[in-house]
Amino acid sequence: xxxxxxxxxxxxxxxxxxxxxxxxxxxxxxxxxxxxxxxxxxxxxxxxxxxxxxxxxxxxxxxxxxxxxxxxxxxxxxxxxxxxxxxxxxxxxxxxxxxxxxxxxxxxxxxxxxxxxxxxxxxxxxxxxxxxxxxxxxxxxxxxxxxxxxxxxxxxxxxxxxxxxxxxxxxxxxxxxxxxxxxxxxxxxxxxxxxxxxxxxxxxxxxxxxxxxxxxxxxxxxxxxxxxxxxxxxxxxxxxxxxxxxxxxxxxxxxxxxxxxxxxxxxxxxxxxxxxxxxxxxxxxxxxxxxxxxxxxxxxxxxxxxxxxxxxxxxxxxxxxxxxxxxxxxxxxxxxxxxxxxxxxxxxxxxxxxxxxxxxxxxxxxxxxxxxxxxxxxx
Numbered sequence: 285x286x287x288x289x290x291x292x293x294x295x296x297x298x299x300x301x302x303x304x305x306x307x308x309x310x311x312x313x314x315x316x317x318x319x320x321x322x323x324x325x326x327x328x329x330x331x332x333x334x335x336x337x338x339x340x341x342x343x344x345x346x347x348x349x350x351x352x353x354x355x356x357x358x359x360x361x362x363x364x365x366x367x368x369x370x371x372x373x374x375x376x377x378x379x380x381x382x383x384x385x386x387x388x389x390x391x392x393x394x395x396x397x398x399x400x401x402x403x404x405x406x407x408x409x410x411x412x413x414x415x416x417x418x419x420x421x422x423x424x425x426x427x428x429x430x431x432x433x434x435x436x437x438x439x440x441x442x443x444x445x446x447x448x449x450x451x452x453x454x455x456x457x458x459x460x461x462x463x464x465x466x467x468x469x470x471x472x473x474x475x476x477x478x479x480x481x482x483x484x485x486x487x488x489x490x491x492x493x494x495x496x497x498x499x500x501x502x503x504x505x506x507x508x509x510x511x512x513x514x515x516x517x518x519x520x521x522x523x524x525x526x527x528x529x530x531x532x533x534x535x536x537x538x539x540x541x542x543x544x545x546x547x548x549x550x551x552x553x554x555x556x557x558x559x560x561x562x563x564x565x566x567x568x569x570x571x572x573x574x575x576x577x578x579x580x581x582x583x584x585x586x587x588x589x590x591x592x593x594x595x596x597x598x599x600x601x602x603x604x605x606x607x608x609x610x611x612x613x614x615x616x617x618x619x620x621x622x623x624x625x626x627x628x629x630x631x632x633x634x635x636x637x638x639x640x641x642x643x644x645x646x647x648x649x650x651x652x653x654x655x656x657x658x659x660x661x662x663x
Contacts, residue, residue, distance in 0.1 A: 351386060352383070354386040355383045355384050355385055355386045355389075356381065356382075356383050357381075357382060357383075357384075357391060357393075358380070358381050358382075359377055359378065359379050359380055359381075359382060359393060360379060360395075361379045362379075362395055362396065362397035362398065363379065363393050363394065363395050363396065364376055364377065364378060364379075364393070364394055364396050364429045365377040365382065365391050365392065365393045365394075366391070366392045366393075366394065366429050366430055366433050366434075367384055367389050367390070367391055368389065368390040368391075368392070369388060369389050369390075370388065371390075373430065373434060374389065376429065376430060377391075392429070392433055394426050394429035394432060394433065395426065396425060396426055396427055396429060397425060398425060398426075399423050399424070399425055399493060400423070400424055400425065400426075400440075401421055401422070401423050401424075402421070402422045402424065402440070402443055402444055402447060403419065403420070403421050403422075403498075404419070404420050404421075404422070404444070404447050404448045404451060405417070405418070405419040405420075405499075406418070406448065406452075407503075408451070408452050408455045408456065409452075409455075409456055410455060410456065410458060410459060410460040410463055411456060411457055411458055411459050411460075412459050412460055414460035414502070414506075415502075415503055416455065416460055416463050416464065416500055416501065416502055416503075417499070417500070417501050417502075417503065418451065418455060418463070418497065418499070418500045419497070419498045419499040419500075420447070420451055420472070420475065420495060420496070420497055420498065421495070421496050421498050422443070422447050422479070422492060422494075422495050423492070423493045423494045423495075423496075424443065424490050424491060424492050424493055425490070425491055425493060426439075426489055426490060426491075427489060427490070427491035428489035428490075428491075429489060430489065431487045431488060431489030432488065432489030432490065433489075435487035435488070435489065436486055436487060436488045436489070439483075439486075439488035439489060439490055440490075442483070442486050442488050443479075443483065443488065443490055446479055446482045446483060446486070447475070447479055447495075449482075450475050450478040450479045450482060451475050453478065454471050454474045454475050454478065455471065458471060460502070461513075463500050464500050464501065464502060464510065465514070465517075468497040468500060469497075471497060472495045472496055472497050473495075475495045476492050476494070476495040479492050479495065480492045570585070
């Protein structure tokens with residue numbers, strides 16, 4: 285082995301250990317690279333284009349599938365999708381699965397059923413030139429997604445400004461007492477109506493669902509005076525309720541008494557009519573008897589009149605023949621009448637000592653009748 289062989293079979297090393305092989309050829313490297321590419325696509329060095337043609341459809345199909353997959357989207361039941369094609373409005377999609385070409389159509393999904401709340405709190409001037417602090421809450425939803433996205437640049441900012449403007453207008457047309465007490469519900473209704481009209485004019489696509497007055501209070505400087513007014517009003521309501529309760533208790537009683545009085549009057553009316561009819565019938569019968577025997581009927585009427593007078597009188601005058609008249613005073617009857625002046629004299633006469641009083645009356649009556657007969661005989 286020569287001195288420069290160094291155990292290298294190729295004999296490419298010099299005595300100093302350096303490699304004496306020439307540098308690789310550039311053309312050879314290019315050929316090797318092309319061969320590797322051709323083998324990658326399934327071809328040979330002589331027909332590399334054949335393998336590329338075989339896998340090109342698969343590549344295109346994969347690209348189409350990936351492109352199509354990017355265009356599939358889902359819209360929920362409470363949402364709507366607004367489609368813009370090259371920046372211009374194209375369509376509105378409802379709930380479901382949809383597809384639009386990517387990079388051509390842009391979609392914006394808007395929840396049209398979700399409720400949003402905007403709160404406004406500020407000091408305002410009332411109709412009677414008083415200042416009140418009012419806090420109002422506006423609940424709304426994005427009912428028209430096309431208007432909400434395309435027509436107005438900042439629809440929710442428009443809502444905030446319009447709600448405060450309409451609230452100031454309504455409060456400025458209402459007195460302070462109404463704003464703080466009974467008029468809050470009406471104020472909320474008026475604000476809702478005016479606010480919805482204003483938002484429709486602006487084409488914001490917002491629907492006002494409800495407006496509520498959360499708080500309305502006077503400034504701290506007049507709060508004590510207003511509390512006194514509220515207390516006085518509550519006292520008025522309480523007294524009115526008590527009066528109504530008392531009226532509900534008294535009115536039925538008064539109506540019952542009035543009805544009873546009417547019934548008593550009706551009974552008295554019927555009694556008087558019946559007595560009058562009875563007297564008229566009795567007079568007619570007496571007239572018939574009087575026409576038959578005038579003298580006897582006249583005496584009978586006289587006797588009845590005397591008996592009636594004597595029964596209704598506590599004093600009895602007895603005409604005694606050939607002597608002075610006798611005045612009979614039933615003291616027991618007079619005493620009873622003085623103790624109970626409301627009772628009728630006839631009732632008193634009958635109620636006190638019935639045995640003695642009855643015999644006295646009968647005796648007096650017999651004497652009077654006897655005296656009348658005597659006078660009749662003399663004639």
